[in-house]
Structure formats: structure tokens, C-alpha cells
Amino acid sequence: MTTERRKLARRNFSYYMRVMDESTGNLIGHLSDISTNGFKLDSPKPLPLKVDFRLRIDQTGEISNKSYMSFSAGALWCQLDQFDPNIYNVGFQIVSMTPSDYDIFLKMFNTYGKQINSR
Numbered sequence: 001m002t003t004e005r006r007k008l009a010r011r012n013f014s015y016y017m018r019v020m021d022e023s024t025g026n027l028i029g030h031l032s033d034i035s036t037n038g039f040k041l042d043s044p045k046p047l048p049l050k051v052d053f054r055l056r057i058d059q060t061g062e063i064s065n066k067s068y069m070s071f072s073a074g075a076l077w078c079q080l081d082q083f084d085p086n087i088y089n090v091g092f093q094i095v096s097m098t099p100s101d102y103d104i105f106l107k108m109f110n111t112y113g114k115q116i117n118s119r
Contacts, residue, residue, distance in 0.1 A: 071097035
């Protein structure tokens with residue numbers, strides 16, 4: 001059994017939000033878990049580690065008056081989903097984000113993030 005190394009609170013993500021590669025427009029995955037400095041994606045393919053991705057998340061009017069936010073994030077880990085063999089879970093850490101986009105990210109965390117119950 002692994003020891004949890006995460007220091008910041010994380011939350012399950014309750015809203016189906018797509019994360020795209022900003023340069024190609026290709027779908028990278030969907031948010032499934034969020035913290036104040038990173039997130040977990042459900043991805044249809046494994047992603048390389050220790051590579052910074054330039055990502056884009058389209059926004060709804062509920063969270064922001066901007067139509068999207070863009071930022072850099074690095075994949076820290078990638079593993080096959082324990083329940084769905086066609087999905088990879090990928091953990092990302094935010095590398096670079098403008099202060100205004102970070103405000104939007106925090107709004108996403110507070111609006112769509114559902115508290116994970118402690119054991």
C-alpha cells in the first residue's frame with residue numbers, strides 16, 4: 001500500500017470538463033480530480049511523464065467571462081484506471097498560469113470540486 005504524499009486538499013471533479021492540447025486542439029482528457037496546484041485527468045491514452053504540456057480548458061459563463069483558460073502543466077504520473085481498462089489516470093502539477101487564470105482555476109475548484117471523504 002502506498003503512502004499518500006499529497007499535502008493540499010483535493011476534490012473529485014463533478015463537472016465533465018475537457019482538457020485540450022492548446023497547440024493542436026486535440027483532446028488530452030477530462031478532469032476527474034482537482035487540487036489548488038494540480039489535477040487528475042482521465043485520458044484515452046497514456047501520456048509521457050516529465051513533459052510540460054500547454055493546455056486549454058474551455059469555460060462556461062458560470063465560472064468566467066473568458067471563453068477559455070490556458071496554462072502549462074507537467075504530468076507527474078500515469079497509470080491504467082483500476083475499473084476501466086480503456087482509460088488512463090494522469091496526475092498533473094501546474095507549472096505556469098497567469099494570476100487571472102489561476103483565479104478561474106480556484107473558482108473551478110470551489111464550484112465543481114466535491115470534497116473527498118477522509119478515511
